[in-house]
Amino acid sequence: MGRVSNALKMYMLLQERKIMTVKEIAEILEVSNKMVYEYKKDLYEADIYIGTKLGRNGGYYLENTLNLKGINITEEEVEALKMANEAIKSGNYHYAIEFEILSSKILNAKKHFEEIPYYNKDILKPIEIKEKEKQIWTHINKAIIEENKIKINYSSINHDKNQPNIKTRIIHPYGIFDYEGAIYLYGYCELRKDIRFFKFSRINKYEILKDKFKINIKYDLKEIINKSFGIYDDEPIDLKLKIHYPMSQIVKERQYSLNQNIRDIDENTIYFEAKLKGYREIKSWVMSMGSLVEVIEPVKLKEDILEEVNKIRNLYE
Known part of the structure; x- marks a missing residue:
């Protein structure tokens, strides 16, 4: 430096x-x-x-x-x-x-x-979660400034059902950001050998280590967010959808990705195409449009949505 x-x-x-x-x-x-x-x-x-x-x-x-x-x-x-x-x-x-x-x-x-309370814009968040995030926010900010590694026990929702979902990770904390009312830490994960996001509310335990780190990876958080549907940083998929009115009009009015391409099929239907990360959120978004959307690609997304629809049907039969 x-x-x-x-x-x-x-x-x-x-x-x-x-x-x-x-x-x-x-x-x-x-x-x-x-x-x-x-x-x-x-x-x-x-x-x-x-x-x-x-x-x-x-x-x-x-x-x-x-x-x-x-x-x-x-x-x-x-x-x-x-x-x-x-x-x-x-x-x-x-x-x-x-x-x-x-x-x-x-x-x-x-x-x-000097003692300014931690602030979170999500006023509906439970008090116990806010208090937990306040404590983590204070300690991790100190670790970022002083370039100390941290050890966390993290509950991931992206896990194999046959494996425990709480894992211990050593993180080089690069920064903290707010996304839709939730607070995230991002940094280099020694387990994954790459940059990862960690939601504060899923950090079960943490420890500020004496070991130091240096930021030696070029990483543009803004660029990653612009390429992702949300904050998940997984493999990108080629998403192709046929969307009908009125959802077609709503989708045309929003920017979901910098690389998205929208063209009119007719006055009520559009063809939406984009290369996006964040498979779970993409799936939830597509399902939220119900019968007004048809997945063209990828085939896996079609199959996963059909499986989810069958599960919902079984619940109500």
């Missing part, structure tokens, strides 16, 4: 932790104590002043903070800013670093804002 990047990371660490020793900063950045002093000088040149507190609980701290007293920022607005910051960090956005610095300044401007 370069000198500028390390100085920026040191700034973010002090925003997060309030006070840190030179030794603590040096260990996280994997540099010498002397380099930490150099980063302090670099930040000073950028008008970011770092003070030193002596004594047993002393260390470096940020001196210049933003005074928000006169602008009446509410707790709800602060919570919204924090979650917006997490969402922006999850993708490739212009000025993402600048926004992160700005939000950190605001969020740490006063002691009143």
Whole structure:
């Protein structure tokens, strides 16, 4: 990591932790104590002043903070800013670093804002799940900043019925994002040797490890999401559908994939074609259209839907 990047990371660490020793900063950045002093000088040149507190609980701290007293920022607005910051960090956005610095300044401007509650937009989510996600969110964010591996026990819904669905995995946490009210961790999975998504509510147990990691895989989360029907990152399928009115009109008004192709068969029927990931969600979406859709390809999807229809019929007979 370069000198500028390390100085920026040191700034973010002090925003997060309030006070840190030179030794603590040096260990996280994997540099010498002397380099930490150099980063302090670099930040000073950028008008970011770092003070030193002596004594047993002393260390470096940020001196210049933003005074928000006169602008009446509410707790709800602060919570919204924090979650917006997490969402922006999850993708490739212009000025993402600048926004992160700005939000950190605001969020740490006063002691009143130091303990900001975890926020989730899904107000119908059970309290116990929100509390669980709040705890995981806090600890994993720290692991992301400090580049610590985490060990999780994870319940997957994509599993063999004959095998236990709870597996222990070692993850290199890259980031956190929100998808339809659910919170997900994404990172490199040592078990799968690839990038994977992990839903917070399915993490049964976790441990922040002392082992460090480096992001050495080029990975564009935004690109993956644009190619997936949802957040599942499985093998893509060539989906071809014949869709009838009124669902044909609804589908024409939405963007399901950047590579989708829609053409009119007649005034009431369309032909929908796209290469998509996320087989489970694709299947649920197609079935939600009932008799107004016909699967042309893949054949497996046809067979799986027919099997599901037979199961439903058996339930009501």
